[in-house]
Amino acid sequence: MADHRSRLAAIVREHETEIVADWVGLLAKVTRRDAVDRNELERHARSFVSLLADAMAADASGEIDGSPWAKVREMLTSLSANRARQGWSPSETATFIFSFKQPLFARLREVYRADAEGLARETWTATLLLDKLGLMTSEAFQKSREDIIIRQQRELLELSTPVVALWEGVLAVPLIGTLDSERTQVVMETLLQRIVDTGASIAIIDITGVPTVDTLVAQHLLKTVSAARLMGAECIISGIRPQIAQTIVHLGVDLGNVATKATLADALVLAMSRVGSLASKAAPRA
Amino acid sequence: MPAVREETIGVNSDEDVVRIRQVTRQWALDLAFSLVDQTKIVTAASELARNTVIHGGGGTTHLEELREGGRRGLRLTFVDKGPGIADVEQALRDGYTTGSGLGLGLGGARRLANEFEIASRPGQGTCVRITRWK
Amino acid sequence: MLDGKPGERIPILKMGEFLLVSIQVEMHDRLVMTLQDELTEQIVRHRARGVLIDISALEIVDSFIGRALGNIANMARVLDASTVVVGMRPAVAITLVELGLNLKGVRTALNAEKGMDLIRRELGLSGRRDAGGA
Numbered sequence: 001m002a003d004h005r006s007r008l009a010a011i012v013r014e015h016e017t018e019i020v021a022d023w024v025g026l027l028a029k030v031t032r033r034d035a036v037d038r039n040e041l042e043r044h045a046r047s048f049v050s051l052l053a054d055a056m057a058a059d060a061s062g063e064i065d066g067s068p069w070a071k072v073r074e075m076l077t078s079l080s081a082n083r084a085r086q087g088w089s090p091s092e093t094a095t096f097i098f099s100f101k102q103p104l105f106a107r108l109r110e111v112y113r114a115d116a117e118g119l120a121r122e123t124w125t126a127t128l129l130l131d132k133l134g135l136m137t138s139e140a141f142q143k144s145r146e147d148i149i150i151r152q153q154r155e156l157l158e159l160s161t162p163v164v165a166l167w168e169g170v171l172a173v174p175l176i177g178t179l180d181s182e183r184t185q186v187v188m189e190t191l192l193q194r195i196v197d198t199g200a201s202i203a204i205i206d207i208t209g210v211p212t213v214d215t216l217v218a219q220h221l222l223k224t225v226s227a228a229r230l231m232g233a234e235c236i237i238s239g240i241r242p243q244i245a246q247t248i249v250h251l252g253v254d255l256g257n258v259a260t261k262a263t264l265a266d267a268l269v270l271a272m273s274r275v276g277s278l279a280s281k282a283a284p285r286a
Numbered sequence: 287m288p289a290v291r292e293e294t295i296g297v298n299s300d301e302d303v304v305r306i307r308q309v310t311r312q313w314a315l316d317l318a319f320s321l322v323d324q325t326k327i328v329t330a331a332s333e334l335a336r337n338t339v340i341h342g343g344g345g346t347t348h349l350e351e352l353r354e355g356g357r358r359g360l361r362l363t364f365v366d367k368g369p370g371i372a373d374v375e376q377a378l379r380d381g382y383t384t385g386s387g388l389g390l391g392l393g394g395a396r397r398l399a400n401e402f403e404i405a406s407r408p409g410q411g412t413c414v415r416i417t418r419w420k
Numbered sequence: 421m422l423d424g425k426p427g428e429r430i431p432i433l434k435m436g437e438f439l440l441v442s443i444q445v446e447m448h449d450r451l452v453m454t455l456q457d458e459l460t461e462q463i464v465r466h467r468a469r470g471v472l473i474d475i476s477a478l479e480i481v482d483s484f485i486g487r488a489l490g491n492i493a494n495m496a497r498v499l500d501a502s503t504v505v506v507g508m509r510p511a512v513a514i515t516l517v518e519l520g521l522n523l524k525g526v527r528t529a530l531n532a533e534k535g536m537d538l539i540r541r542e543l544g545l546s547g548r549r550d551a552g553g554a
Binding site: 070073074077080081139140141142143144146147189 | 290322353355356357420
């Protein structure tokens with residue numbers, strides 16, 4: 001078997017220029033994009049063919065997870081990530097690999113003109129390999145798209161986390177809707193940063209708009225309170241409805257010495273009294 | 287899974303612990319981890335590097351940048367040929383107040399990482415591996 | 421951050437009855453211990469009533485440094501001085517919470533100004549002292 005695979009590598013190397021030329025011509029035709037940069041296509045094509053030949057020569061197994069294939073994987077993953085960023089479609093990205101079969105098989109047909117069995121064998125080997133690479137490319141593309149979406153969601157969350165300065169030195173963040181782990185973390189980080197930015201000494205976290213609090217969310221809230229305390233700010237949790245109070249007790253969550261109030265208004269009164277006892281507005285500060 | 291990039295650094299002194307912090311931070315920056323994630327992995331590395339020096343009598347840290355599917359990660363493996371840990375479960379539970387020395391290092395590092403593995407036997411040294419994914 | 425080279429010391433400023441420490445370098449463990457010893461010694465020497473430790477430049481606070489801060493606060497209390505740690509970065513705070521370090525007994529404030537106010541309130545001082553710098 002190893003014998004036959006190393007011929008593939010040699011064939012690719014020998015006909016590299018023509019294969020790339022044919023392939024780029026095909027890509028330019030099948031890629032349904034207005035602004036296809038032909039030079040870039042050529043660069044990618046040449047790079048892939050060269051790395052492919054090296055990998056095939058180094059490794060006869062066709063196991064693309066192995067280290068001889070690392071450079072090929074890296075190139076394809078990076079290509080997929082770029083395509084995802086640029087807004088290419090999944091099939092356009094996978095086409096990059098699958099369309100390679102055509103120029104490769106054309107060369108195989110030439111080389112194995114008189115050897116039907118050899119042609120069948122090599123074609124089969126090449127197909128298996130390219131299918132694996134094509135699938136890998138597809139997955140990498142998918143993951144990149146997911147990453148982009150996640151990042152955009154996060155940015156949106158950060159922008160939409162409403163941290164309000166209610167009073168000098170007092171911030172409030174009304175949490176609304178169901179809280180998931182990710183969102184709570186974003187809120188936590190945004191709040192802590194705003195505490196630094198505004199020099200606040202008290203942060204009111206209002207959970208009136210949160211329908212249910214589960215263990216995970218409660219833990220995140222407590223971590224936020226602890227982190228704020230380490231930074232020198234105190235938190236007050238407001239909007240604790242009777243049902244939520246029950247849930248918290250049932251869950252065995254220990255609120256410790258975190259101040260809690262039923263309403264945002266009550267929390268603000270408490271906050272102002274604390275801040276009032278702290279601030280001395282008598283002398284102008286340097 | 288295969289590493290895209292790797293490096294091994296000796297950890298035998300106070301200064302080496304600082305070096306591990308700096309190198310880990312640089313790798314985390316290269317991988318474009320968020321600031322909080324950077325801080326977490328560097329802090330975990332600091333704990334484990336210190337353990338290697340103080341409890342392991344010195345050893346090595348192996349850094350790897352990983353690519354799996356489309357995601358990227360940072361893996362650190364701390365190895366020493368020290369006395370080993372008799373009761374790993376206990377060591378993971380040991381808290382700040384026990385003064386056992388291992389303190390928060392192990393448990394803390396585990397909480398700060400996405401993946402955590404440890405292998406240790408009395409007389410055979412210790413190997414701790416943490417991974418943080420983007 | 422600069423490297424804390426062996427033998428280097430963290431400068432401790434005296435301001436009236438207060439001692440001010442601003443940590444600007446990446447500290448290795450020996451430097452942390454040196455700081456701990458120096459601060460304690462100076463609290464005694466100057467009969468300081470308050471200690472303000474500014475960690476706003478620290479990107480990493482691990483369990484060793486955290487314990488040291490706790491030790492400094494405890495020793496200061498025994499010596500009738502009040503300690504405040506100021507300027508902890510959000511990412512550091514989040515990581516410390518995850519690490520499980522709660523720094524009990526250490527007062528904290530957002531910045532040096534608030535830290536000084538806090539110490540003054542604790543010591544029952546009124547009005548502002550003439551202070552240079554900080």
